[in-house]
Amino acid sequence: MDSMKASSRSKARSEGSVTVHDIAAKLGVSAMTVSRALSGNGTVAKETRAKVLAAAEAMAYVPNLSAKVLKNARTQVLGMLVSETRSPHIAQVISAVSQCAVRAGQDLVIFLVADEPGVESPRVLKLLGSGICDGLIVAVPKATKNTLDAIARGNIPAVLINYGKGGVQLPVVKGDNYDGARQAVQHLLDLGHRRVAFVAGSTFSGQSPERQRGYSDCLIEAGLEIDPTLIVQGEFHPAQGYEQTLALLSLAKPPTAIFAANDEMAIGVLDAVRVRGLKIPEDVSVVGFDDIPAASFVPPGLTTVRQPLEDIAQTAVSSVLNQLDTRAKDVRRVEFPSRLIVRGSTAPPAVARDLSGRNRKKN
Amino acid sequence: MDSMKASSRSKARSEGSVTVHDIAAKLGVSAMTVSRALSGNGTVAKETRAKVLAAAEAMAYVPNLSAKVLKNARTQVLGMLVSETRSPHIAQVISAVSQCAVRAGQDLVIFLVADEPGVESPRVLKLLGSGICDGLIVAVPKATKNTLDAIARGNIPAVLINYGKGGVQLPVVKGDNYDGARQAVQHLLDLGHRRVAFVAGSTFSGQSPERQRGYSDCLIEAGLEIDPTLIVQGEFHPAQGYEQTLALLSLAKPPTAIFAANDEMAIGVLDAVRVRGLKIPEDVSVVGFDDIPAASFVPPGLTTVRQPLEDIAQTAVSSVLNQLDTRAKDVRRVEFPSRLIVRGSTAPPAVARDLSGRNRKKN
């Protein structure tokens, strides 16, 4: 009986995992030597080190992260806050950040938080204050100021991805919304469109308003008037792109081109146009934003604006690691240019084609 | 100078967060009292408790999870292992599990692991062995036996979601693939289709083979022969659905209906059919699997098979929590029935319609 107890585990731990002490005991060295051998800090005899490594391997040793945290050691774990996994664009962002983190030798854990604006997230703060993560990457478009302030006050470095609104004491890395939108609208104007509609996303993220400004400014600078009936409101989901497009196409003077604040809504737009028996791009041109995977797949290919997600993710991860290394807060706002990707969903409008035909004859 | 140092923080901690000791010091009580007041375990005078709670609130106290872990306490955090966030189906699973976890008062952290089969995941084991999570929910279709064995050997309860292959000492919760596929194919047969193609997904997950068996068995029981040229291989992505459909439609005797092993491929199938100038569902019927959000959106609506993700997620979370409470390993395999969702992408084949017309006249 006694022997059984003794043999079960050195310290009557509740069936816990192997610790440095277990390895130390087996090898007849001290725990400290094991720690040194494993971490590479300090000096250990070659032989000893080899033995330790072998034993650790054999005993399937996994260091207890929590113990490290308690010693203020780096965990090499970054946290990422997201509000939604079902959005293809967010999924791409997650994927990009994950790859960068791994390349930088960091692990990534993702926290999914409710994205209702105004809802405080004590759950989030619990995880953050808990010391698991060295740093934090926040990709929550609808994050409230309260939550962000709490993060800024927190004692781990953080960075915001694609956060459009200002007034936060945190670094921001984002793709350009304003100029991206201008490129999209300019492309449509260049094709000859004069009635261009805009399907806005929810204003909460601050991204849609920036895209809308790009849209408006571009039209105004081209000498066109902003027609309020051509600006409709969505929520970044396909359903609203669909509904609002049906409404737009029912106008007395319907648009010849529709620019949606994101690709998901643009896909809804495509469906609605076709349901009305119109052709894309012959009858209506459509442009989206984000370049989600579906954009290149949905026929006839969605013209859209791509943000350099790899650059954004890389910069975000670097910022966090840099803040960690230098212990200095980063508050830069880095913006990467977006780029128009032209596919099959845009073409000259029927009218313009007629006109250009006539013009050509006149000239 | 001295006074500054002293006032900065009781124990010269590196600008760390507030601890029970900080609260205790401020209130002139012991750390233990604070701990008791906060946790609700043990007895504390009402007044004292109120004071502690107020102070904790005011000082923005966040308990250090890692310290709890070290005491073998429950963290109320569940971990979820996923290999991919960009798949709409996985995104739905994540979302469902997250909701169930929150409802059960648990936090969820998501670990994104590379999904190349055969790649061991020491990173994963690091996080798991680190003691952050009380339990683990694994939704990694391509998980290798090695990884799963490591998880099974680990000392936290785990459960597998939608893992098709057997031989693992872990509980599995899944949607029915075999019968779901049979429903899909039977639906097509009922409509009059006789040449039904199957676009398989990668075999690694074990899900696609089950769906294929359902397909084959259903055809055979209907007295039809399996035509190997109608069974093509994909990888669960739209591109392969697209490519393989182009090939299928080029056959001497092309199929009148195509059943894809998942919705993403089915969407590629739809595109390919239309690119060939054929109509859906008049010329070709299409059925998918999973009922991703896009399925109800892509015109004319994708007929597909839906798994009860909420039930699956709920059962998975319950299993983990139950294992945690009872300290007994669960090794059940729970399967939930899948359900055919009929939308616009399926209709009788042109030939059958002719036949049925003739038949009706004859009758």
Added chain:
DNA sequence: CTGAAAGCGCTAACAG
């Protein structure tokens, strides 16, 4: 090159 001691923040267990 190696060991012993101490303590990170928290909480069971035992005193008051």
Added chain:
DNA sequence: CTGTTAGCGCTTTCAG
């Protein structure tokens, strides 16, 4: 009702 002690697994510091 409250305080003291001890220890979870690890690593920093100081002694061998």
